[in-house]
Amino acid sequence: MLxxxxxxxxxxxxxxxxxxxxxxxxxxRDLTPYFAVPDAVVFPMNTEQVVEILTLLNEKGVPVTPRGxxxxxxxxxxxxxxGILLDLSRMNKIIExxxxxxxxxxxxxxxxxxxxxxxxxxxLTFPHDVGSHDAATIGGILASDSNGHHAYRHGRVGAWIQxxxxxxxxxxxxxxxxxxxxxxxxxxxAALFAGSExxxxxxxxATLKLAPRMPVEATVGAFFKNLDGLISASLxxxxxxxxxxxxxxxxxxxxxxxxxxxxxxFPTCEGNFVGDVQxxxxxxxxxxxxxxxxxxxxHGGENIITARDEETTNKLWAPRLEIDTAIVxxxxxxxxxxxxAADPCVPLSKQAExxxxxxxxxxxxxxxxxxxxxxxIGIIHPAVxxxxxxxxxxxxxxxxxxEILEYVVSIGGVVTAEHGFGYxxxxxxxxxxxxxxxxxxxxxxxxxxPNGILNPGKMALDTEERDSDVGFIYKEYxxxxxxxx
Amino acid sequence: MSLEKYRHIxxxxxxxxxxxxxxxxxxxxxxxxxxxKGKMTILFALLEGWLNWDEVAERMYExxxxxxxxxxxxxxxxxxxxxxxxxxxxxxxxxxxxxxxQLVENMQKxxxxxxxxPKARNRLKELAEA
Ligand SMILES: Cc1cc2nc3c(=O)[nH]c(=O)nc-3n(C[C@H](O)[C@H](O)[C@H](O)COP(=O)(O)OP(=O)(O)OC[C@H]3O[C@@H](n4cnc5c(N)ncnc54)[C@H](O)[C@@H]3O)c2cc1C
Ligand code: SF4
Ligand code: SF4
Numbered sequence: 001m002l003x004x005x006x007x008x009x010x011x012x013x014x015x016x017x018x019x020x021x022x023x024x025x026x027x028x029r030d031l032t033p034y035f036a037v038p039d040a041v042v043f044p045m046n047t048e049q050v051v052e053i054l055t056l057l058n059e060k061g062v063p064v065t066p067r068g069x070x071x072x073x074x075x076x077x078x079x080x081x082x083g084i085l086l087d088l089s090r091m092n093k094i095i096e097x098x099x100x101x102x103x104x105x106x107x108x109x110x111x112x113x114x115x116x117x118x119x120x121x122x123x124l125t126f127p128h129d130v131g132s133h134d135a136a137t138i139g140g141i142l143a144s145d146s147n148g149h150h151a152y153r154h155g156r157v158g159a160w161i162q163x164x165x166x167x168x169x170x171x172x173x174x175x176x177x178x179x180x181x182x183x184x185x186x187x188x189x190a191a192l193f194a195g196s197e198x199x200x201x202x203x204x205x206a207t208l209k210l211a212p213r214m215p216v217e218a219t220v221g222a223f224f225k226n227l228d229g230l231i232s233a234s235l236x237x238x239x240x241x242x243x244x245x246x247x248x249x250x251x252x253x254x255x256x257x258x259x260x261x262x263x264x265x266f267p268t269c270e271g272n273f274v275g276d277v278q279x280x281x282x283x284x285x286x287x288x289x290x291x292x293x294x295x296x297x298x299h300g301g302e303n304i305i306t307a308r309d310e311e312t313t314n315k316l317w318a319p320r321l322e323i324d325t326a327i328v329x330x331x332x333x334x335x336x337x338x339x340x341a342a343d344p345c346v347p348l349s350k351q352a353e354x355x356x357x358x359x360x361x362x363x364x365x366x367x368x369x370x371x372x373x374x375x376x377i378g379i380i381h382p383a384v385x386x387x388x389x390x391x392x393x394x395x396x397x398x399x400x401x402x403e404i405l406e407y408v409v410s411i412g413g414v415v416t417a418e419h420g421f422g423y424x425x426x427x428x429x430x431x432x433x434x435x436x437x438x439x440x441x442x443x444x445x446x447x448x449x450p451n452g453i454l455n456p457g458k459m460a461l462d463t464e465e466r467d468s469d470v471g472f473i474y475k476e477y478x479x480x481x482x483x484x485x
Numbered sequence: 486m487s488l489e490k491y492r493h494i495x496x497x498x499x500x501x502x503x504x505x506x507x508x509x510x511x512x513x514x515x516x517x518x519x520x521x522k523g524k525m526t527i528l529f530a531l532l533e534g535w536l537n538w539d540e541v542a543e544r545m546y547e548x549x550x551x552x553x554x555x556x557x558x559x560x561x562x563x564x565x566x567x568x569x570x571x572x573x574x575x576x577x578x579x580x581x582x583x584x585x586x587q588l589v590e591n592m593q594k595x596x597x598x599x600x601x602x603p604k605a606r607n608r609l610k611e612l613a614e615a
Contacts, residue, residue, distance in 0.1 A: 022540045023516065025530045026523030029500040043515070070517065071502045089515040109515075113506065133557075134506035325561040328497050335497055335560070388496070473496075473529065 001039050004060060008042050008084070011052045016043040016090070027085055028471075031073050031338035032424050033388070035471035038065065038079035043090040047165060047173060047204040050086075054202065055171040057084060063456050066198035068109060068140030071132035073338040074422025076144065076197050080457040080470050088139050091204065094118055101179050102210045103162055108139025108203045124210045127154040131321070139203045145195030147418040150245050152376035154211070158194035163207030166193050168200075169449050179207060192444070197420050198455040200448045214278035216285045217245065218308050220292055221316035222301030223255070223269040227352040229300035230271045234375040235348060236295045237275065242288040245276040247376035249351070250319040251359055254370040258319045261326040266319070267303050271355065273375070274316050323370045327385050334368065336383045339397055340425045341404035345378045345417030354411065358382045361403045365396035379417045380408075394478040405431070421459040423470075427480060429460030488574050491567045492532060497560050498525035504554035504564070510547055518544045521554035521564040528571060538578050545571045546582045 009017045018024065018041040028037045044050045057064050063083030070077050079085045092109040099122055106115060112126075113134040119125055128148035130136045136146070145158045154160075163177030166189075176190045177183050193201060224230040227249070234247045252270045259266035266272070277292060279285025289306060296304055307313040327334050346354040355371050358380060362369035368385035384400060386393035405415050405428055415432035416425060430438055438460060445452070445461045456462055457469060467479040504521035505511050517523035527544060530536045550565035558564065575581065591600035 018516065020540075022527055022536055022544060023518045025536060026516075026518035026520075026526050026544075029522075029526045029529075031499055031501060069502055069505065087515070092515075111506070132501065133503060135502035324499060324559045328560050328562075333493060333497070335499055337499075 004062060005040050007056055008053065012042060012044055012049050016045065029473060030070060030075060030078055032075040033337055033472050033474060033477050034075055034078055035473050036078040036080045038085035039082050041085045041087050043087050045090055047167060050167045050202050050204050051171045051173060054167055054169050058169040058451055058453055061451050061453060064453050065455050066202055068137030069135040071135040072422060073342055073419045074424045076420065076422035076458060078423060080423055089137060097122060103179050103207050104210055105205065105207050106138050107205055108137060110138045112136045112141060119210065120213060123213050125213045126208055127211050128157045138206055142194050142203055142206055143196060143198050144420050152247055152374060153243065153245050158191055160209045161190045161194055161206060162209045164190045164193060164203060165205035166201040166203055169453060177207060195420060197422065197458055199445060199459055199461055200454065214280060216282055217276055217278040218285060218289055218306055219274065219276045219313045219316050221305045222273045222296040223267050223303045224271050224273065224300055225269060226300060227271040227355055230273050231352040231375060233296050233299035233301060236299065237292055238376055240291050240295060242277060242291050245278050247275045248320055249273055249355065249373040249375040251355055251371040254323055255319045257330060258322050258326050261329050262318055264315055264318060272319050273301060274320060320372060323383060333387050334385045335388060336385055338424055339384060339401050340428050341382060341401040343416050343418035344380055344408040344413055346380060346408060346411055346413035348378050350411050351375060351378060354380055357407060358404050362400045365400050367393050367396045388474045389476055391476045391478055394476060398478065398483055423458050423466055426460045426464050426466045430464060488570050491570050494562050494567050495525050495528050497562060499559060501559045503557045503559050506557055507553040509549060509551060519547055524568060528567065538575060538580055542575050542580045545575060
């Protein structure tokens with residue numbers, strides 16, 4: 001490895017190669033229970049350097065794990081097989097923002113919020129506001145085909161890629177798309193690289209479609225005694241055509257915990273609704289708000305609050321965003337972990353049932369559940385909150401994970417719809433996509449990365465196991481192998 | 486070991502990275518060991534015995550204790566308190582901040598933190614008065 005590191009220094013310079021143990025260890029953790037230390041961290045500054053790095057490492061068969069901000073939930077950007085962590089965060093230039101073409105061209109290490117602030121100045125937006133804010137890079141967002149808080153209105157990020165520059169392991173630089181809004185020329189490879197989690201190539205640059213920033217907006221909150229009412233209100237809002245920005249549901253346990261800890265005075269409920277709506281002028285917004293509030297009331301929504309200022313907006317979003325802070329206060333030592341059942345998706349008509357059932361499954365194992373739902377698009381985020389020093393809680397988390405995923409599939413849902421497979425879902429990939437698709441995915445991987453150097457150990461492309469090649473941050477952690485013994 | 490008292494904060498860090506966004510040090514370097522996330526990971530490794538105190542010293546002093554990370558922290562953690570506890574332990578172990586030590590020495594010897602000849606200041610005073 002020492003010789004390889006010397007060659008990497010020749011490519012990117014001494015300050016862009018990190019090999020001190022203390023600095024490498026800083027890259028060893030994400031939201032999962034795992035601990036994986038890379039042999040070196042390398043920061044390329046431009047596409048040419050990425051070409052040289054990949055060519056070198058491909059020849060030597062050294063694993064390369066691409067990383068943007070490292071905010072992945074699923075172990076996706078952990079170097080589980082060691083080797084080189086290719087950190088793209090210093091390739092962070094916004095190359096161009098064009099109001100005329102409604103596009104931006106950016107290097108992949110540009111941070112989401114930093115980018116959004118620049119767009120705001122020009123009345124534009126890239127409306128894929130992931131909850132990881134400025135921790136997330138554009139490269140990480142594209143490679144995960146992420147789903148921002150406004151995905152209800154704007155869809156997945158993949159459809160917003162107008163062009164992409166991707167470096168393949170053999171050093172080929174692919175240029176997909178242009179500044180022209182559409183292309184339909186053979187296989188849609190940009191769609192293949194979006195969501196490929198760094199297993200097929202390195203995204204170095206992207207040409208992104210932009211949207212106009214709506215000048216006025218409001219957030220609406222409501223509390224429901226019954227989750228069925230909340231979900232039917234969400235469907236009615238979708239059917240009304242008012243084009244809301246986002247529609248979110250949070251379960252009653254979470255609402256109560258947040259309300260108690262933050263002293264918010266929220267009423268007891270089975271679920272709370274928070275949505276936002278944008279308008280091109282005040283009159284347009286007011287009409288939409290009227291429709292939304294009426295629907296919420298008709299379906300049993302109580303204590304309806306409409307927020308136009310930051311303080312009330314934050315209060316309404318608190319149940320959705322503050323659970324981690326609150327739980328530490330109520331149950332010191334408890335925390336959330338990235339686990340395999342963090343982001344399933346169910347048919348819209350099954351959302352109320354699924355929020356309830358998923359919460360029930362988790363609690364039945366004696367640990368704490370907070371359940372959220374992107375109610376307009378069927379994605380459910382269960383958070384399992386455990387005392388990580390308690391072995392029984394790890395067993396509970398693993399049992400709950402399996403039961404949730406089996407349940408979701410049984411009602412016509414899918415295993416993952418937001419974060420992707422990463423490392424933590426390796427054992428569930430076959431169940432999720434079936435043997436034929438898995439076989440085809442592996443053929444595509446082999447074609448583009450014959451030596452298997454790119455982000456090895458992920459998406460079940462080379463192993464269907466987890467826990468076998470990494471360390472754990474808690475000695476009480478119970479491995480998959482121990483679960484079966 | 487006093488840092489042990491802060492183990493619960495180190496372990497409550499979920500490694501989400503939200504603290505990267507406004508850390509004045511991390512924003513300059515994009516080096517994870519400069520962010521609160523990285524610092525908590527390093528201290529975790531230290532408590533586990535995977536790193537030594539002398540290996541972590543420099544990174545612990547590279548923090549302004551501005552609390553920006555606490556303001557964006559997903560779990561509201563008081564990171565600067567942990568960093569300061571680590572520094573206290575470093576000093577006890579004879580691994581005090583070399584730069585601070587130099588500043589103190591300069592003050593004692595030259596009556597200014599820069600280690601410059603105090604006569605230079607007198608000359609400036611004379612020039613200003615002239
Ligand atoms: C608090 C929090 C909230 C979150 N909220 C959301 C949310 O609302 N919606 C959502 O979808 N996700 C969310 N996530 C998950 C995650 O933040 C996003 O998926 C985000 O896109 C990751 O960006 P990143 O730059 O940190 O990627 P990383 O974690 O660095 O990487 C993610 C994946 O992309 C690959 N990759 C990174 N850069 C490149 C590149 N240039 N070329 C090729 N491959 C690359 C990595 O190998 C890895 O597989 C959240 C995470 C956290 C911690
Ligand atoms: S307190 Fe230290 S780690 Fe936190 S933001 Fe300030 S400089 Fe960064
Ligand atoms: S924001 Fe808080 S919990 Fe998240 S990584 Fe930083 S210190 Fe840890």
